[in-house]
Amino acid sequence: xxxxxxxxxxxxxxxxxxxxxxxxxxxxxxxxxxxxxxxxxxxxxxxxxxxxxxxxxxxxxxxxxxxxxxxxxxxxxxxxxxxxxxxxxxxxxxxxxxxxxxxxxxxxxxxxxxxxxxxxxxxxxxxxxxxxxxxxxxxxxxxxxxxxxxxxxxxxxxxxxxxxxxxxxxxxxxxxxxxxxxxxxxxxxxxxxxxxxxxxxxxxxxxxxxxxxxxxxxxxxxxxxxxxxxxxxxxxxxxxxxxxxxxxxxxxxxxxxxxxxxxxxxxxxxxxxxxxxxxxxxxxxxxxxxxxxxxxxxxxxxxxxxxxxxxxxxxxxxxxxxxxxxxxxxxxxxxxxxxxxxxxxxxxxxxxxxxxxxxxxxxxxxxxxxxxxxxxxxxxxxxxxxxxxxxxxxxxxxxxxxxxxxxxxxxxxxxxxxxxxxxxxxxxxxxxxxxxxxxxxxxxxxxxxxxxxxxxxxxxxxxxxxxxxxxxxxxxxxxxxxxxxxxxxxxxxxxxxxxxxxxxxxxxxxxxxxxxx
Amino acid sequence: xxxxxxxxxxxxxxxxxxxxxxxxxxxxxxxxxxxxxxxxxxxxxxxxxxxxxxxxxxxxxxxxxxxxxxxxxxxxxxxxxxxxxxxxxxxxxxxxxxxxxxxxxxxxxxxxxxxxxxxxxxxxxxxxxxxxxxxxxxxxxxxxxxxxxxxxxxxxxxxxxxxxxxxxxxxxxxxxxxxxxxxxxxxxxxxxxxxxxxxxxxxxxxxxxxxxxxxxxxxxxxxxxxxxxxxxxxxxxxxxxxxxxxxxxxxxxxxxxxxxxxxxxxxxxxxxxxxxxxxxxxxxxxxxxxxxxxxxxxxxxxxxxxxxxxxxxxxxxxxxxxxxxxxxxxxx
Numbered sequence: 007x008x009x010x011x012x013x014x015x016x017x018x019x020x021x022x023x024x025x026x027x028x029x030x031x032x033x034x035x036x037x038x039x040x041x042x043x044x045x046x047x048x049x050x051x052x053x054x055x056x057x058x059x060x061x062x063x064x065x066x067x068x069x070x071x072x073x074x075x076x077x078x079x080x081x082x083x084x085x086x087x088x089x090x091x092x093x094x095x096x097x098x099x100x101x102x103x104x105x106x107x108x109x110x111x112x113x114x115x116x117x118x119x120x121x122x123x124x125x126x127x128x129x130x131x132x133x134x135x136x137x138x139x140x141x142x143x144x145x146x147x148x149x150x151x152x153x154x155x156x157x158x159x160x161x162x163x164x165x166x167x168x169x170x171x172x173x174x175x176x177x178x179x180x181x182x183x184x185x186x187x188x189x190x191x192x193x194x195x196x197x198x199x200x201x202x203x204x205x206x207x208x209x210x211x212x213x214x215x216x217x218x219x220x221x222x223x224x225x226x227x228x229x230x231x232x233x234x235x236x237x238x239x240x241x242x243x244x245x246x247x248x249x250x251x252x253x254x255x256x257x258x259x260x261x262x263x264x265x266x267x268x269x270x271x272x273x274x275x276x277x278x279x280x281x282x283x284x285x286x287x288x289x290x291x292x293x294x295x296x297x298x299x300x301x302x303x304x305x306x307x308x309x310x311x312x313x314x315x316x317x318x319x320x321x322x323x324x325x326x327x328x329x330x331x332x333x334x335x336x337x338x339x340x341x342x343x344x345x346x347x348x349x350x351x352x353x354x355x356x357x358x359x360x361x362x363x364x365x366x367x368x369x370x371x372x373x374x375x376x377x378x379x380x381x382x383x384x385x386x387x388x389x390x391x392x393x394x395x396x397x398x399x400x401x402x403x404x405x406x407x408x409x410x411x412x413x414x415x416x417x418x419x420x421x422x423x424x425x426x427x428x429x430x431x432x433x434x435x436x437x438x439x440x441x442x443x444x445x446x447x448x449x450x451x452x453x454x455x456x457x458x459x460x461x462x463x464x465x466x467x468x469x470x471x472x473x474x475x476x477x478x479x480x481x482x483x484x485x486x487x488x489x490x491x492x493x494x495x496x497x498x499x500x501x502x503x504x505x506x507x508x509x510x511x512x513x514x515x516x517x518x519x520x521x522x523x
Numbered sequence: 524x525x526x527x528x529x530x531x532x533x534x535x536x537x538x539x540x541x542x543x544x545x546x547x548x549x550x551x552x553x554x555x556x557x558x559x560x561x562x563x564x565x566x567x568x569x570x571x572x573x574x575x576x577x578x579x580x581x582x583x584x585x586x587x588x589x590x591x592x593x594x595x596x597x598x599x600x601x602x603x604x605x606x607x608x609x610x611x612x613x614x615x616x617x618x619x620x621x622x623x624x625x626x627x628x629x630x631x632x633x634x635x636x637x638x639x640x641x642x643x644x645x646x647x648x649x650x651x652x653x654x655x656x657x658x659x660x661x662x663x664x665x666x667x668x669x670x671x672x673x674x675x676x677x678x679x680x681x682x683x684x685x686x687x688x689x690x691x692x693x694x695x696x697x698x699x700x701x702x703x704x705x706x707x708x709x710x711x712x713x714x715x716x717x718x719x720x721x722x723x724x725x726x727x728x729x730x731x732x733x734x735x736x737x738x739x740x741x742x743x744x745x746x747x748x749x750x751x752x753x754x755x756x757x758x759x760x761x762x763x764x765x766x767x768x769x770x771x772x773x774x775x776x777x778x779x780x781x782x783x784x785x786x787x788x789x790x791x792x793x794x795x796x797x798x799x800x801x802x803x804x805x806x807x808x809x810x811x812x813x814x815x816x817x818x819x820x821x822x823x824x825x826x827x828x829x830x831x832x833x834x835x836x837x838x839x840x841x842x843x844x845x846x847x848x849x850x851x852x853x854x855x
Binding site: 016020021024025028029030031033034035036040041043044047065066067069070071073074075077078080081091094114117118120121124125127128136137140141143144147148150151152154155158161162163164165167168169170171172174175176181184185188189191192193194195454455457458459464493511515518519 | 531533535536537538539540541542553555558559562563564565566567568569570571572573574575581582604605606609610612613614615616617619620651652654655658659662663665666667671674675678681682683685686688689690692696702705709712713722723726727729730
C-alpha cells in the first residue's frame, strides 16, 4: 500500500519568503535600471537585496484582519466620544489649542508619509523592503485619516481647526513641519528612509507621539488618546523597519557609512528643530503637564537614543552632530518658542496665554537654571502690560532661518541673552541661519535650500495676498490682507485665549453639561 | 416603546472643515470618505523640487497627459477610506480563510484529477508574478498620481494585488507536493513561451511614466481582461465543470475582488473621459493599445487551460470588455 507522505510543514520565515521574496524577478524586457530608476543616484551601494531581514512578517490577509479589528474599536470610541460631547470633559479649554497644533502641524505629515512610503515602496529593487514600505504607506494613510476623523468633532465646536489643509501651505509657522517633510520626500528613496524611517520614526518618534498622546490622556481627551493608542502597534512595526533599513544599508558596503552618517546628522537636527513645537506644547499648552520638554529629551533621547547609538557604533556610526548644543538648548527652546507665539498671536491659528502662577512655579522647578532668570520676568512683565491694556501683538515680520524656517529666536550656545545668527553668501545672495546645524545642512545642498518657500519672504514679495488685493492702495493693512490669504478669522482663530470665543463657548457648554441652570 | 435617551445638546459652529464645505455646502455633515479624501493632498507652495524628478513639483498634475479641472471629480463608488477598506477586506479574507479550511480539511485538493491539478498549477502560479506587477503599478500611481481621490484607491489596489499574489502562493503550496512548484512556475514565467508576451507586457508597464496611462495598462486593460478570463471563465466555468469546484473556492477572493473593484475602475474612466474630448480621445487610444496587447499576451496563457477554445473565449471576454467600457463612455 502506498503511504502518502505528509507535506513538510513550512516555517514562518520560509513561508513568508514564498509570500514575498519569491514574487519578484530580474526584469529582462526592460532593464532593472529602467524599472528602478532612482536606486543608484544617491550613491548608496547595495549588492544583495536578499540579505534584507524582514523586520516583521505580516501577510495581507493577517494585516486586514488585525487592522480591521483595531478600526472597529477605534471608530466605536470616536463615535461615542462625539455623541457624549467628550470635548467638554477636557481639563481646561486651553488644552484644545494643543490639539489644534496637532491637526494643523502633524496630521498632514502623516499623509505625506503615506505618499513618501509609496514612493520608496515603488522604487527599491528589493522585494522585502518594498513590501515593508508599502505596508507603512497604508498605515500612514490610516493615521492621517483617523486623526482627521477624531479631530473633526473638535472642529465642529472650536475655532482654528477649520482650514488646516489650506493653512498648512501658507501660515508662517506651519512651513516648519511642512518643509521638513517636503525635504524628506524630495530626497532619494534611501535618504527618505533614513530621514523618516530611521531618524524620525525610530529616534524621535517618542518625543512626538508620547507627549501628544500622554498629554491627551492626562487632559481627559479620550478621542485623541484613542487614536494614539490605536496607532501604537503600527508604530512598533515602523520602528523595526527604520532600524532594519539602517543596518541593511550599512552592512551592504563600507562606502555607505559616510553618506548615512551625514543623513543621520542632518535629520536628527531637522527633526529636533521641528520638535521645538512639541516642547513648547508640553511646557506651556497642556493644563495638566506630563513631564517637561527637558525631561522628555533626557529620557527619550539621551538615555534611549544613547543606547541606540552605542549599538550602532559597531557599524562605525557615531552619535549625531550638535548634541552638545542641544544639551545646552534644552533649558531654553520651549520658552523661546512660546514667547514667539505669544508675540505673533495675531497671525496664529491657535490662542496663547501667560501661564498661571502655579504653572510658572512648575516651570521654575523643572527649569531651575533658566526659567526664573530669563523667562519668568518677561512673562510677568507681559502679564502686567496686558492688565494695563497694553497687550502687544507684534505685527512686523521676523527673519526666518533658511533651513528649518523657524524665526531667528534661538540663542547662542552658552549665552541665552544673545540671538544666534549665521549667514552664508551663495551666488550673490545672503542666506540666514539659526544655528551651525542649519547652516551646515544648507552648505551641503545649497541648490535645494535656496528653493525654500519662506513665508516671510513670500509676504514681502507680495505672494501672500488674495487675488485683486492692491498693496499700494491707501490704508492698506498688510496683516489683515495676509490673514485673509491664510483664511484666518481675525478675533476668532487668533489672539489670546482670555476672552476668546472658544473660552466663552466652552464655559457655557460645560455649564449646560454640569449644572441645572 | 421608544426610549428617548438624551445627551446635552449644543449647537455646533460648523459641520465640517472649510475645504470640505466649499465642495459639499456648509450645512451638510461630511462623510468619513469625504473628510478623509477631499483635498487631503498638498497642492500649493511646495518647498523643494524632487531631486529624483526636478522637472516636476512633489505632486504635479502635469505628470499625466490627462487634464482635469478638478482632480477630486474622481470618486470611489465604494467610498473607501482606510477604515472602510480594511473592514471590507477583513470580511473577504474571513470567507477566503474558511474556503481554504474547507478544501484543506476535507482533503479536496487530493481528490482533484491529476490533469486538472496540473493545469491549475501551470495556469495560476505564474500569475503570482503578474499580481506582483500589479502591486508595483498601484504603488507607482499612489506615489506620483495627483489628488487623493485617485491615489488613495490605487494604494488599496496595490495591496489587494499583493494579497492576491499571496493567495495564489497558498494555492500552490496546497496543491503542489512541495514549494518547488513555485520555483517551476517562476521558471515558466521567466522562460516558458506561453508567458513571455505577458511578462513583456508587465515589464513594459513598469517603465510607463504617465500615472493615468499606467492606470489604463494595469487597472483597465490587464485586470479587465485577465480576471474575467482566468477567474470567471476558466476557473469558475470551465474547470468547475471538470470537477474543479474546490479551485473556484480557493480563488473566490479574486472573483469577488474584481467584481467590486471594476466599479471603481469604470467610475474613474467615466469621469476622466467625460471631462473633455481630448481626454476621451487619449483614453480611447491608450485603452485600444493596451487592450490589444493584453488580449494577445493572454491568449497563449488561456490555451494552457482551454486549448483550442481559447480563441473564442478570449474574443468573448474582449467583446464584454468593449461593452463595459462603452458604458463608461469610451468607444473602442
